[in-house]
Amino acid sequence: DTEVTQTPKHLVMGMTNKKSLKCEQHMGHRAMYWYKQKAKKPPELMFVYSYEKLSINESVPSRFSPECPNSSLLNLHLHALQPEDSALYLCASSPGQGATDTQYFGPGTRLTVL
Amino acid sequence: GEDVEQSLFLSVREGDSSVINCTYTDSSSTYLYWYKQEPGAGLQLLTYIFSNMDMKQDQRLTVLLNKKDKHLSLRIADTQTGDSAIYFCARTHFGNEKLTFGTGTRLTIIP
Numbered sequence: 001d002t003e004v005t006q007t008p009k010h011l012v013m014g015m016t017n018k019k020s021l022k023c024e025q026h027m028g029h030r031a032m033y034w035y036k037q038k039a040k041k042p043p044e045l046m047f048v049y050s051y052e053k054l055s056i057n058e059s060v061p062s063r064f065s066p067e068c069p070n071s072s073l074l075n076l077h078l079h080a081l082q083p084e085d086s087a088l089y090l091c092a093s094s095p096g097q098g099a100t101d102t103q104y105f106g107p108g109t110r111l112t113v114l
Numbered sequence: 115g116e117d118v119e120q121s122l123f124l125s126v127r128e129g130d131s132s133v134i135n136c137t138y139t140d141s142s143s144t145y146l147y148w149y150k151q152e153p154g155a156g157l158q159l160l161t162y163i164f165s166n167m168d169m170k171q172d173q174r175l176t177v178l179l180n181k182k183d184k185h186l187s188l189r190i191a192d193t194q195t196g197d198s199a200i201y202f203c204a205r206t207h208f209g210n211e212k213l214t215f216g217t218g219t220r221l222t223i224i225p
Contacts, residue, residue, distance in 0.1 A: 004156075006156075040218075041217075041218075042202055042215035042216065042217060042218055043157070043202075043215060045212060045213070048212070056212065090156055090157065092157075100144060100145060100206075101206070102145065102147070102159065102162060103159075103213060104159060105149070105156040105157040105158070105159070106156050107155055107156040108155070108156045110154070
């Protein structure tokens with residue numbers, strides 16, 4: 001099983017709303033990732049959790065707040081977003097072996113900020 | 115920063131072979147990957163090759179790596195309509211789990 005699941009599939013929110021994106025994997029992976037992908041562009045890394053600790057934050061604005069409650073779950077809390085934050089948000093996971101890891105991606109959450 | 119470049123578009127007749135190319139600038143590679151993304155979907159891992167290999171074949175897919183020229187290619191044999199998608203090459207770096215993606219190639223199949 002190489003499945004990463006993400007909920008919801010679509011999300012529309014206003015600039016004053018608070019919402020959360022969820023990601024789950026049951027492959028025993030110890031590294032999990034959040035990416036942002038704008039149309040016709042490659043994914044851009046936002047955060048990396050390794051063994052449930054935040055290891056990389058790619059200078060993401062504080063209106064995006066990641067959380068890793070346990071090794072299978074990854075959340076992205078959203079607050080006071082801007083319309084330019086509308087994008088496909090992808091979660092990925094990997095075994096946690098560093099540079100030899102292979103990342104497996106979820107189907108993404110399509111976020112629209114009004 | 116390091117660049118990973120791909121041509122933006124490729125059109126191929128159904129049944130022909132598709133060859134998608136990728137070039138990179140940093141020679142300190144570890145693994146190099148090919149991902150497929152269909153419209154509105156996430157990234158599907160197709161195949162990968164370790165940087166000490168020259169070639170890897172997996173059913174209809176053949177990956178070639180030319181380390182001297184820093185060139186990676188993906189050949190899809192007997193291209194089908196279901197192969198229509200955007201294909202991203204990506205690589206990791208020694209000591210770093212970050213993936214660097216190419217710009218993506220949109221493959222269109224001509225009936």
